[in-house]
Amino acid sequence: MDAPITAAHDDARSPVLVAYATKHGHTRLIAERVGAVLRESGLEIDLCDLGARHADARPAAYSGVVVAASVHAGRHQASVERWAKSHTNTLATRPTAFLSVSLTAADDTDEALATTSRMIEDLREKTGWNPTRTLAVAGALLYREYDIATRVLMRLISRQHGAPTDVSRDFDFTDWAAVEQFAREFAALVAAPAAQPA
Ligand SMILES: Cc1cc2nc3c(=O)[nH]c(=O)nc-3n(C[C@H](O)[C@H](O)[C@H](O)COP(=O)(O)O)c2cc1C
Secondary structure, eight states, rough: OOOOOSOOOOTTSSOOEEEEEOOHHHHHHHHHHHHHHHHTOOOOOOETTTTTTTTOOGGGSSSSOOOOOEETTTTOHHHHHHHHHHHHHTTTTTTTTEEEEEEEOOOHHHHHHHHHHHHHHHHHHHOOOOOOOEEEEEEETTTSSOOOHHHHHHHHHHHHHOOOOOOOEEEEEOOOHHHHHHHHHHHHHHHSSSGGGO
């Protein structure tokens, strides 16, 4: 469920922070696509890799914050959890969005939907950050990026789930139109007077 914004954010003319964490690069592409849509909507953006050494994005400097993280072994990157937890109070005072990238999100069964919701809920509980908007995004199988052990593991898991097993190529399951739509709606939220306190 969407969270209310509990206080006014500073200034709709401040840039929007688009922060992300990625293991094999797919979530960075998603963050970049979100950033491109926000720019097209007339907003300035700063892109920040929260997994990078010395990453120190301060949400107080931004009119809105988008975070994208991928799921590995059932959880989002620890760097995102740490960062969100240390900025919970500031994040509550402006529009924020969270994109959870996983292969579970490529599946539209009730069980998969429950799993992606639970993973997002886990992040809320661990960090205390209650994003204004959330989206579960189907990720990618990047066989050509994986080391041998990961490739074997992912092929095995894919076979069990009826996903592609041709390791000579990569498979992108992301609904890019849905990502762009989500970004457009977030841009409107940042610009809207409705971003004032409820
Ligand atoms: C080693 C490994 C473990 C993964 N574990 C999960 C998982 O537990 N649940 C899930 O839904 N997807 C899982 N995935 C799929 C990733 O979330 C998906 O490939 C995503 O696109 C990765 O994004 P990234 O390249 O930005 O890290 C896993 C992928 C890898 C390579």
